[in-house]
Amino acid sequence: MKSGFEHLFSPIRIRQVEMKNRIVMPAISTNYAAKDGSVTQRLIDYYEARAKGGAGLIIVECGSVLCPESRINKNQIGLHHDSLIAGLAGLVDALHRHGAKVAFQLSHGGKRATSDITGLQPASPSSIPIRARVPDWPEGEMPRTLSVPEIGEIVKAFGAAAARAKQAGADAVEIHGAHSFLILEFLSPYSNLRDDEYGGTLERRTRFAREIVLDVRQRVGDLPVIFRISADEHVAGGLAIEDTKKIVRILEDAGVDVFNVSSGNHDTPEEVIPPAVYPMGFRVNLSREVKRVVNVPVIASGRINNPGLAEEILSNKDADLIVVGRGLICDPEFPNKAAQGKTDEIRRCIACNQGCIDRYRMFDEDGNGLMTCALNPAVGQENRFSIGRATQARKIMVIGGGPAGMEAAMVAASRGHEVVLLEKGNVLGGQLRLAAITKPDMANVVSYFEKELERLGVDIRLQAEANYTIVDTVKPDVVILATGAIPLIPQIEGIGNDNVVTAWDVLKGRETGEKVIMAGGGIVGCETAEFLALKGKQVTIIEKNPNIAPDLGPIRRSLLRQRLVRYGVTIMTNREIKKINTRFVVADDGREIEMDTLVLALGNQPDTEHTTQLESTLKTGGCPVYKVGDSAHSGNLLHAVHSAFHSALKC
Structure with a gap:
């Protein structure tokens, strides 16, 4: 079957290694390894699902070249000791069984290898801490400056790690020279203030990276060597594309076979892990520029979550391979579905970061990493929670067609x-x-669910109010309540005034006056405030907590705040509304704040008005009832999807 993606599914040969397609799963930290850096079965299952799904090349995450000093994560996979080779080989074998090629990423965290992980003071080319521009993003501790002999030992450590990767059966290695890891710290004038042979001019700043490439090449022989680089750090005084074009030529001459083009550093994390406000393929201009100056393949990245865009990039010769990162976390079968022309069946990443980024440094009581995906609850639990056929087919009634119900x-x-x-x-x-x-x-999520439900033959009944009559007619064996939530309406004097509406009302098209007060600075309140500000309204957010959007991860929250300020939204925290008048509200400090419309965004509560009696009757009659999503308790998209997934597996 022709997919229409001829470039994406054409093979490519790099040295002696041929990849079956141009889809690359990049190194993304999971914290699924053991604390000593060894491979776990959970890690194998996770990567094997992506290999089975059809990825051409899988670059295994962020392998430490030294322990503990190069590590940035508690459960980081290791390449630092020979005792780890057997486990690495088992991982390679599992991925090879499905036709994927495997690379291990070699990394040293530099100033990102903080003492809470390593027990040591971090080290860097210069004693400059991480200067986080994102509120709530951790500032770095002061690193010590590496000596020249230490630099030489680190170069050898990269080479030794590469040799272990080769011994484990890897098809390639990737050197991590991006995202404020140690190599980028040397490359960039933003973080390298040395005046010796490893600092100053571009050539001297590139010396460390070049020595690593030469040592790795000598250790791995004809194995392809990939170099991941932040082509633009997006900070004043940082690495930018014109310097990068000079650096990649030096590294190509040293033996690099492929450049994996990224962007950003730890001070610009939104460039490293772009949220949904970033456009699709936002880094393609960088891969295009790098490709113009080198004679080796180039990998493009940056929110490429659909095969059509990937095909366009390749056909335009802006890159030779395509990174699909969070897209493969969200749907491991992305390549297979695209190859079969089943693009409607691809569950597309929405860059919400709720499961992958916001949780990858969370752990359960046993120390296991909790990284997952809002739309794919099986992430990290691939063998435990696979969707298999039930032993006995039953009739299931789902009440509610929101994300949990779908x-x-x-x-x-x-x-x-x-x-x-x-x-x-x-x-x-x-x-x-x-x-x-x-x-x-x-909207892509809704479209995906609608098409999947149709494909699976679900009997969808719209404008159907749940009651005992319809339940008695259907006679389900199990009922899943997914009736969602309704806005929380506080008991405040004046709450019933005509100029008081909810955020949901506004998003559904309800008009407001020119001066708007948003009661509540959570996600819904802030995004509705932005929506109104873009329509020219004068918006003030009143939030009782110290920070707006506390449920958002720090990257998304920072960008949201920046946009609100840019659009002229006034943000008042540590305040509550105590009284509502027709022309103003009274805050808890007694201040009167003018408004034409008050918009309520104070959270939600389960919508149980029409289901409480039904639930009781069903349970009395012996029919199992599961509550999912906001019907159980208010939460985000991850909560809705995961609770529904696990309840449906019980049926």
């Missing part, structure tokens, strides 16, 4: 159950449709 219906139908989905509105999607007004990627 996920529950999809999983239940995938297991072979007969599924009836009731939705009281005239469309599916629930809060996702409202979210799509300010975050267009959310």
Whole structure:
């Protein structure tokens, strides 16, 4: 079957290694390894799912070349000792079984290898700490300056790690020279203030990287050597594309076979891990520029989450290979589905970062990493929570067509159950449709669910209010309540005034006056405030907590705050509204704040108005009932999808 993606699914040969397609899974930290850096079965299962899904090359995450001094994560995979080779070989064998080629990334964290992980003071070319521009993003501790003999030992450590990767059966190695890891710290005038042979001019700043490439090349022979580089750090005085074009020519001459083009450093994390406000393929201009000056393949990256865009980049000769990072976390079968022309079945990453980035440094009580995906609850639990056929087909009724209801219906139908989905509105999607007004990627989630439910044969009944009559007619074996939430309305004097509306009302098209007060600075309140500010409204956010959008990760929260300030939104924290008048509100400090419209965004509560009695009746009759998503308790998209997934697996 022709997919229409001829470039994306054409093979490519690099030295003696031929990859079956141009799709590259990049190194993304998981914290799924053991504390000593050894490979775990969980890590193998995670990567094997992506190999089985059709990725051409998998670059295994951030392997430490020294222990403990180069490590940035508690459960970071290691390449620092010969005792680790057997486990690495087992991982390689598992991925090779599915036709994927495997590279190990060689890394030294530099100033990012902080004492809470290593027990040591971090080291860097110069004693300059990380200068985080993102509020709540950790500032770095002061690193010590590396001596010249120490630099030589680190070069040898990279070479030794590369040799271990080769002994484990790897098809290639990648040298991590991006994102404020040690090599980039040497390359960049932003972090390298040395005046010896490793600092000053561009050639001297490149010396460390060049020596590593030469040593690695000598150790791995004909194995392809990939170099990941931040082509533009996006900081004043940092590495920019014109200098990068000179650096890559030096490194190509030293023996680099492929350049993996990234951007950003630890002080610009939004460039490293772009949230949804970044456009698709936002780094392609950088890969294009690098490709113009080298004679080796170049990898493009940066929110390339659909095969059409990947094909366009390749056909335009802006790159030779394509990174699909979070997209492969979200849907391991991305390559296979694209190759078969089943693009509608790809579950596309929406760059929400709720599961992958915001949680990758969270751990359970046993020390296991909790990195996951908001839309793919099986991440990190691939063998434990695979969707298999149920031993006995049952009739499942799902009440509510928001994200939790759609996920529950999809999983239940995938297991072979007969599924009836009731939705009281005239469309599916629930809060996702409202979210799509300010975050267009959310529309892809709704579209994906709709098409999957149709493909799986789910009986969807719109404008269907759940009651005992319809339940008695369907006679389900199990009922899943996914009725979602309704806005929380506080008991404040004046709350019933005509000029008081909810954020949901506004997103559905309700007009406001010119002066708007947003009661609540959570995610919904801030994004609705931005929506109104873009329409020219004068918006003031009043939030009782010290920070706005506390449930957002630090990168997304910082960018959201920057946009609000840019659009003229006034932010008042540590304040509450105590009284509402027709022309102003009274804050808890007694201040009167003028407004034409008050918009409520104070959170949600489960919508149980029409289901409490039904739930009781069903349980009394012996019918199992599961509550999922906001029907159980208010939460984010990850909560909605994960709770629905796990409940549907029980059916």
